[in-house]
Amino acid sequence: MTTEQEIASTRVAYGQALAEIGYTNPNIIVLDADLAKSTQTILFGKEHPDRFFYVGISEQNMMSMAAGLAANGKTVFASTFAVFATGRAFDQVRVGISWPNLNVKIVASHGGISVGEDGASAQSIEDYALMASLPSFTVVIPADAYAVKKAIPLVAEAKGPFYVRTHRPATPVVYSSDDCPFEIGKANMLRDGTDATIIAVGILVHEAVAAAEMLQEEEGISCRVLDMHTLKPMDVDAVISAAQDTGAIVTAEDHQVQGGLGSGVARILAENYPVPVEYLALDGYGTSGPYLELMTHFDFTPEAIREKVKNVIARKVG
Amino acid sequence: MLTDNVTVKNLEAVAKQVRRNIVRMLTKSQSGHPGGSLSAVELLVALYFSVLKYDPDNPEWPDRDRFILSKGHATPVLYSVLAESGYFPADELMTFRQLGSRLQGHVDRDSTPGVEMSGGSLGMGLSFGLGVALAARFDAKDFNVFVMMGDGECEEGQVWEAAMAAAHFNLNRVTAIIDHNKIQNDGYVKDIMNVAPLAPKWSAFGWHTIEINGHRFDEILDAYDEAMKTEDRPSVIIAHTVKGKSISFMENNPDYHGKAPTAEQAEQAIREIDES
Numbered sequence: 143m144t145t146e147q148e149i150a151s152t153r154v155a156y157g158q159a160l161a162e163i164g165y166t167n168p169n170i171i172v173l174d175a176d177l178a179k180s181t182q183t184i185l186f187g188k189e190h191p192d193r194f195f196y197v198g199i200s201e202q203n204m205m206s207m208a209a210g211l212a213a214n215g216k217t218v219f220a221s222t223f224a225v226f227a228t229g230r231a232f233d234q235v236r237v238g239i240s241w242p243n244l245n246v247k248i249v250a251s252h253g254g255i256s257v258g259e260d261g262a263s264a265q266s267i268e269d270y271a272l273m274a275s276l277p278s279f280t281v282v283i284p285a286d287a288y289a290v291k292k293a294i295p296l297v298a299e300a301k302g303p304f305y306v307r308t309h310r311p312a313t314p315v316v317y318s319s320d321d322c323p324f325e326i327g328k329a330n331m332l333r334d335g336t337d338a339t340i341i342a343v344g345i346l347v348h349e350a351v352a353a354a355e356m357l358q359e360e361e362g363i364s365c366r367v368l369d370m371h372t373l374k375p376m377d378v379d380a381v382i383s384a385a386q387d388t389g390a391i392v393t394a395e396d397h398q399v400q401g402g403l404g405s406g407v408a409r410i411l412a413e414n415y416p417v418p419v420e421y422l423a424l425d426g427y428g429t430s431g432p433y434l435e436l437m438t439h440f441d442f443t444p445e446a447i448r449e450k451v452k453n454v455i456a457r458k459v460g
Numbered sequence: 461m462l463t464d465n466v467t468v469k470n471l472e473a474v475a476k477q478v479r480r481n482i483v484r485m486l487t488k489s490q491s492g493h494p495g496g497s498l499s500a501v502e503l504l505v506a507l508y509f510s511v512l513k514y515d516p517d518n519p520e521w522p523d524r525d526r527f528i529l530s531k532g533h534a535t536p537v538l539y540s541v542l543a544e545s546g547y548f549p550a551d552e553l554m555t556f557r558q559l560g561s562r563l564q565g566h567v568d569r570d571s572t573p574g575v576e577m578s579g580g581s582l583g584m585g586l587s588f589g590l591g592v593a594l595a596a597r598f599d600a601k602d603f604n605v606f607v608m609m610g611d612g613e614c615e616e617g618q619v620w621e622a623a624m625a626a627a628h629f630n631l632n633r634v635t636a637i638i639d640h641n642k643i644q645n646d647g648y649v650k651d652i653m654n655v656a657p658l659a660p661k662w663s664a665f666g667w668h669t670i671e672i673n674g675h676r677f678d679e680i681l682d683a684y685d686e687a688m689k690t691e692d693r694p695s696v697i698i699a700h701t702v703k704g705k706s707i708s709f710m711e712n713n714p715d716y717h718g719k720a721p722t723a724e725q726a727e728q729a730i731r732e733i734d735e736s
């Protein structure tokens with residue numbers, strides 16, 4: 143590519159979107175657990191100080207407070223790092239928010255290994271397995287900053303609990319301001335193809351598109367690419383069509399292989415239309431290092447996706 | 461304890477070296493947490509150079525005293541003190557936070573010799589320390605267990621669960637150290653979530669409470685001594701410190717909780733440390 147790749151921060155997009163809808167929706171309350179400068183809820187806090195609360199380093203307290211607010215008619219956005227939002231406060235989220243189906247939107251930043259130098263303890267790579275396991279939760283992982291801007295107002299309007307993951311570094315964009323379809327529960331087809339489908343979420347969507355371009359140009363292999371931004375409920379029709387039309391699937395995600403996108407796709411295929419699947423994901427803990435070096439270290443590259451696609455095509459029968 | 465001038469002079473020299481190391485490693489990694497590392501320098505230098513029993517050549521020595529860094533983001537000060545204590549070469553500090561390094565961003569007991577607990581999620585260290593002290597009781601060992609926490613960290617409910625349990629089990633070999641630098645990530649502790657008054661809270665939970673200036677070696681050494689001599693209760697040392705201590709643009713500045721200095725700022729920082 144000759145043009146310079148545009149990068150933008152999903153967490154800044156979240157803060158901006160939230161601050162904006164705060165003006166039209168006076169019912170929104172925002173809580174943050176001493177990471178407002180990181181999650182960017184500070185942008186809401188500056189615009190709407192009366193509806194923004196620092197709860198300090200107390201994630202469990204924050205989630206149960208969010209439940210209490212939501213049970214009394216508020217739409218609550220609760221933010222912290224993804225590891226703490228999901229791991230530290232899981233019981234509070236499960237019993238207090240998910241079970242009674244309350245209107246709490248957990249928007250957590252610093253998802254995945256792209257956290258970088260902070261290392262394993264801060265790299266949230268189990269978050270959406272946990273949240274997708276909760277019956278009432280909708281789980282959304284926007285692929286870039288434009289998708290976040292589209293998603294957040296929809297999340298604010300929708301009923302029930304949501305989990306949304308954003309990322310620490312500014313990441314390459316997939317969409318543009320006037321070309322970002324976003325419907326909760328409906329995958330975006332970014333490219334059509336016939337030989338295989340790459341289904342990706344989050345920061346891997348950009349790599350998936352690059353892999354598909356590379357495969358077409360260098361090897362004449364034609365790939366469909368789906369941005370599965372709503373992990374749950376997953377777009378079942380899109381997955382089944384991909385299997386029917388292309389006969390082979392590769393999933394790509396910045397998350398543990400257990401319980402993530404790949405598991406969800408495999409379940410849909412097993413029930414409806416089994417085809418070979420290859421998974422690009424993590425199986426183990428992360429480590430410290432600059433974000434881009436970690437992307438290469440953990441095979442989150444177009445080249446690695448290309449190899450998975452070639453492997454999965456080789457496994458097709460007939 | 462008799463703290464003579466020679467001891468204090470030596471400790472002050474080590475503290476300066478530790479501060480230089482912190483600045484250099486953060487400047488190299490361009491990420492990490494300077495503020496809460498610089499506030500804890502004297503507390504850790506006194507511990508490792510005057511109080512703890514340990515053998516850097518045998519980090520697993522069963523009778524060693526334990527130091528547990530509950531505020532697991534303050535790795536720059538811990539790694540720097542461990543290097544100065546002989547656990548690994550000081551050169552290795554420059555690999556901090558790089559891919560493949562033993563010096564991970566947050567404490568990792570599987571990677572770094574001398575690190576007792578894996579952490580980075582605040583509020584867990586004191587409970588871990590209670591487990592260590594209970595194990596010592598089982599094994600009839602009398603080593604000491606020190607746990608360092610942040611003041612912001614004291615907002616975590618688990619800290620108070622552990623505080624209650626320590627007194628309940630009378631784990632008197634446990635000493636909690638609170639690096640009371642008055643600042644957390646988003647700003648001043650009193651504005652974000654006030655933890656004051658700390659001393660009466662710990663007293664009410666059944667702890668022997670000692671309050672000191674956490675940058676004065678004489679007070680620090682006396683406090684450690686008093687804590688170790690206290691047999692009927694666990695002790696907590698509430699150490700009043702300055703976040704970013706010794707570097708003018710970092711002192712009392714919430715911006716430097718988790719931001720590395722530029723190369724230019726680093727030069728100024730080293731100069732200020734040398735002249736301090």
Ligand SMILES: Cc1ncc(C[n+]2csc(CCOP(=O)(O)OP(=O)(O)O)c2C)c(N)n1
Binds near residue numbers: 496580610645
């Ligand atoms: C459970 C948990 N929540 C949030 C964080 C993110 N975090 C890292 S350091 C920090 C502020 C800590 O403040 P304090 O305990 O006062 O430490 P110090 O000022 O000594 O660095 C926060 C919120 C974390 N590491 N763990």
